[in-house]
Amino acid sequence: MxxxxxxxxxxxxxxxxxxxxxxxxxxxxKTARPGVSASGVAIFKKNCVTCHGADGKLGLNGAKDLTQSMLTVEERIPIITKGKNLMTPFEKMLTPEEIQAVAQYTTTLRTQQ
Ligand code: HEC
CATH class of the missing domain: 1.20.5 (Single alpha-helices involved in coiled-coils or other helix-helix interfaces)
Known part of the structure; x- marks a missing residue:
């Protein structure tokens, strides 16, 4: 032990x-960070919980409930990159790899039915 x-x-x-x-x-x-792989959960906690909440259900500022979202990773990437309505665009704050990682992470929040 x-x-x-x-x-x-x-x-x-x-x-x-x-x-x-x-x-x-x-x-x-600051752009190249070899050895530090983009971690979806860390990026989510830093950038997304303010509106979506740690579990994706918070729904602040009209944020969609990520536990109910049926979008694919490919459909999430443009929303995260360019933003949508009250959601802020992240293209200037995150690299494409980070956006891909966080999009992938958000799909894991979906509650299995
Ligand atoms: C300023 C608040 C805010 C922040 C911060 C925010 N979002 Fe959003 N998000 C929203 C809103 C509002 C919507 C709903 C947009 C619409 O369809 O009107 C949304 C929608 C989404 C959707 C689409 C869900 C669906 O089923 O349509 C995804 C995926 C998403 N957000 C992921 C993220 C990720 C990942 C981050 C962090 C990188 C993030 N959001 C940060 C407010 C926010």
């Missing part, structure tokens, strides 16, 4: 170290 936890402690220290190193290396170039 203890071994199990110390393994994770070592692992997270390594991750933290990599992150620090990666940040320092790329401090002049």
């Amino acid at each position: 203890n071994d199990f936890f110390s393994f994770f402690r070592v692992l997270s220290s390594i991750c933290l170290l990599c992150l620090v190193v990666a940040c320092q290396d790329n401090s002049t170039d």
Whole structure:
């Protein structure tokens, strides 16, 4: 049990170290972030929960309930990129890879029926 936890402690220290190193290396170039893969859930928490909520159901500013949305990833990408009605466009804030990742993540919020 203890071994199990110390393994994770070592692992997270390594991750933290990599992150620090990666940040320092790329401090002049904010667009290229090698080693830091676009994480859909992190992008969602940072950019989308204000209107959609962590579970996608908040519906602030008329935001669609993402647990009910039947759109495919391909249909979500243009909405996230260009925005729609009260939804802000994210093309200037996120890279196409990040938009793809977060679109993919939002499909996992759908409640299975
Ligand atoms: C300023 C509030 C706001 C923010 C922030 C926001 N949205 Fe939205 N979102 C909306 C609104 C409003 C709609 C409904 C647009 C319409 O059809 O009128 C919507 C619709 C959507 C839809 C389409 C759902 C459907 O079934 O039509 C998706 C997918 C979506 N948002 C994903 C995201 C993602 C991913 C983010 C973060 C990158 C995000 N939204 C951030 C307000 C927001």
